[in-house]
Amino acid sequence: GAVVSQHPSWVICKSGTSVKIECRSLDFQATTMFWYRQFPKQSLMLMATSNEGSKATYEQGVEKDKFLINHASLTLSTLTVTSAHPEDSSFYICSAMDSYGYTFGSGTRLTVV
Amino acid sequence: DAKTTQPPSMDCAEGRAANLPCNHSTISGNEYVYWYRQIHSQGPQYIIHGLKNNETNEMASLIITEDRKSSTLILPHATLRDTAVYYCIVRGYNFNKFYFGSGTKLNVKP
Numbered sequence: 383g384a385v386v387s388q389h390p391s392w393v394i395c396k397s398g399t400s401v402k403i404e405c406r407s408l409d410f411q412a413t414t415m416f417w418y419r420q421f422p423k424q425s426l427m428l429m430a431t432s433n434e435g436s437k438a439t440y441e442q443g444v445e446k447d448k449f450l451i452n453h454a455s456l457t458l459s460t461l462t463v464t465s466a467h468p469e470d471s472s473f474y475i476c477s478a479m480d481s482y483g484y485t486f487g488s489g490t491r492l493t494v495v
Numbered sequence: 496d497a498k499t500t501q502p503p504s505m506d507c508a509e510g511r512a513a514n515l516p517c518n519h520s521t522i523s524g525n526e527y528v529y530w531y532r533q534i535h536s537q538g539p540q541y542i543i544h545g546l547k548n549n550e551t552n553e554m555a556s557l558i559i560t561e562d563r564k565s566s567t568l569i570l571p572h573a574t575l576r577d578t579a580v581y582y583c584i585v586r587g588y589n590f591n592k593f594y595f596g597s598g599t600k601l602n603v604k605p
Contacts, residue, residue, distance in 0.1 A: 388538070416591075416592070416593065425598060426539070428592060428593070428594055431591065431592065475539070479591065482541060483527075483544055484529075485541065488537055489536070489538045
C-alpha cells in the first residue's frame with residue numbers, strides 16, 4: 383500500500399532556532415499533502431494544506447510566517463517551524479492523499495527547550 | 496464537512512467483537528465515512544471507508560445505516576494490539592481536507 387515517510391521521528395531544539403520536518407510519499411505522487419499538530423491527549427488539528435508548486439493554505443489561527451511549508455515536488459513537502467518556542471512542542475504529522483483516502487506519516491515529536 | 500460524534504471510550508474483552516458507533520446526522524449525499532485509528536505516538540492508520548453500502552476488509556467491517564446518519568465499525572475479534580483511538584471522519588468527495596473529531600479510545604482487555 384501507499385507509504386508516507388516522515389523525518390525526523392523526533393527532534394529536540396533550543397528555543398529560538400528553526401526546525402525542518404520532511405514528509406515524503408514513497409510510492410505515489412501527491413499533489414496535495416496536509417500537516418497536523420497534536421498535543422498530548424488531544425485529537426489531530428489540521429494546520430495547513432500543502433499544494434505542489436503553489437502556496438500552502440493555512441487553517442484559521444495558524445501563523446503562516448511561523449510554520450513555513452514548501453511543496454517543491456510531487457513527493458516531498460516540508461514544514462519548518464521558525465523561531466521555535468516551548469509552546470511549539472508537539473507531535474507533528476503529515477499526510478498525503480492516495481487512491482483510498484489519506485496515508486499518514488509516523489509523526490515527528492518536537493521538543494523545544 | 497459533516498460533524499461526527501463518538502463515545503470518548505469503550506472497553507472490549509480480548510477475542511470479542513468490538514463495535515464502535517459514530518453519529519453523523521448532518522452527512523450529505525456525496526460524503527464518505529472513513530475510519531482511522533491511532534496507536535499511541537504513531538500516525539493514524541487507515542481502516543476502512545464507505546459511502547452507503549456496508550463494507551468489509553481484512554481489518555474490519557463498516558455498517559452504515561440506511562439513512563446514513565450513523566455507522567458502526569466492527570472489529571470481529573479484538574486483540575490487545577487493537578487498543579487505540581478510533582476516529583470516524585466524514586469527507587466530501589470533492590473536499591480534500593480531513594478534519595478529526597475527538598475519537599473513541601478503545602481499551603481491549605485480557
